[in-house]
Amino acid sequence: NSMIATGILATGTYVFQAEVRRDDQVVRDLEAALWSGDLRLYFQPQVSIDGTIIGAEALLRWQHAERGLVPPNEFIPIAEHAGLMRKIGYWVLQQACRTLADWQRHPETAELTLSVNVSASQFLEDEFEQSVLNLVSTFDIDATKLKIELTESVMVANTEQVVAKMHVLRAAGIGMALDDFGTGYSSLGYLRRLPLTQLKIDRSFVQDVTEGERNAALVRSIIQIGRDLDLTVLAEGVETREQLQWLDDGGCDEYQGYLFGKPMPIEGFEAALSEQVRQAAG
Numbered sequence: 075n076s077m078i079a080t081g082i083l084a085t086g087t088y089v090f091q092a093e094v095r096r097d098d099q100v101v102r103d104l105e106a107a108l109w110s111g112d113l114r115l116y117f118q119p120q121v122s123i124d125g126t127i128i129g130a131e132a133l134l135r136w137q138h139a140e141r142g143l144v145p146p147n148e149f150i151p152i153a154e155h156a157g158l159m160r161k162i163g164y165w166v167l168q169q170a171c172r173t174l175a176d177w178q179r180h181p182e183t184a185e186l187t188l189s190v191n192v193s194a195s196q197f198l199e200d201e202f203e204q205s206v207l208n209l210v211s212t213f214d215i216d217a218t219k220l221k222i223e224l225t226e227s228v229m230v231a232n233t234e235q236v237v238a239k240m241h242v243l244r245a246a247g248i249g250m251a252l253d254d255f256g257t258g259y260s261s262l263g264y265l266r267r268l269p270l271t272q273l274k275i276d277r278s279f280v281q282d283v284t285e286g287e288r289n290a291a292l293v294r295s296i297i298q299i300g301r302d303l304d305l306t307v308l309a310e311g312v313e314t315r316e317q318l319q320w321l322d323d324g325g326c327d328e329y330q331g332y333l334f335g336k337p338m339p340i341e342g343f344e345a346a347l348s349e350q351v352r353q354a355a356g
């Protein structure tokens with residue numbers, strides 16, 4: 075890849091070539107991280123309107139020896155470009171299923187759902203859906219607690235193929251959420267054909283919901299689309315009580331955001347859960 079990139083930009087600047095070399099190094103480091111256990115899943119709570127934790131979204135982190143905790147936006151595009159996302163994505167799903175298996179062994183955590191982000195290229199791989207079903211059966215988990223988050227970018231592919239893959243997963247009981255809803259370019263007609271279970275309203279809309287009636291009206295229509303399609307509607311990136319109030323008035327079902335908790339290591343997430351159970355007990 076780097077040879078092609080450097081070739082095309084043979085007249086390019088030193089800066090660009092340094093950039094490419096750095097990405098090569100990142101790819102080598104990432105591959106090493108995959109084997110040495112330096113990739114981590116963080117867990118961000120998803121809550122119902124009364125604030126009860128009903129599940130989590132699994133978010134990838136890279137615990138880098140020198141650079142510290144690297145967020146996914148800094149390495150996923152590079153991994154994707156280098157063809158490494160297949161392995162990384164599989165690792166994420168495997169970790170997620172292992173976590174669900176663990177949760178399902180204990181009554182306090184048995185009902186929790188876990189959402190996993192799947193990139194378009196990963197979803198479109200041959201046998202992707204079969205590999206998910208295999209993991210579900212290997213870990214012997216209740217598939218209805220696993221949720222796959224896709225973005226509108228899958229829609230660049232052949233519709234029939236996307237719909238067919240989704241149906242296989244849905245038939246096994248796996249949830250299907252459309253992530254970052256409203257930021258893509260999908261038509262509503264298209265949306266109606268997808269066997270989804272959840273719409274996630276993008277943070278950019280949530281952020282602005284309290285900034286004037288036009289923004290609030292926009293969010294209300296997004297929620298209405300979700301209702302019309304019989305989907306649960308989750309608002310992402312909720313940071314203030316004021317936003318929560320607007321979203322609740324608008325009819326949102328579930329929430330996620332710093333107001334309820336940041337993404338955290340599994341120990342932190344489980345501690346937040348026990349705290350909730352303790353408080354509920356009185």
Ligand code: C2E
Pocket residue numbers: 118132133134145146147150163166191192193253254277310311312313330331332333337
């Ligand atoms: P996303 O799926 O939209 O995930 C939500 C992002 O918003 C997360 O960023 C989360 O930390 C952040 N966030 C949540 N609540 C708030 C809030 O209240 N305020 C603000 N400012 N931010 C909030 P993160 O963890 O950096 O992930 C970025 C993106 O990387 C994700 O966006 C997702 O597209 C991608 N990603 C993460 N993990 C994976 C993975 O395992 N596989 C794939 N394919 N993509 C992943």
Ligand code: CA
Pocket residue numbers: 131191223253
């Ligand atoms: Ca997501």
Ligand code: CA
Pocket residue numbers: 253254274276277310
């Ligand atoms: Ca999102």
Ligand code: CA
Pocket residue numbers: 123322323325326
């Ligand atoms: Ca409500």
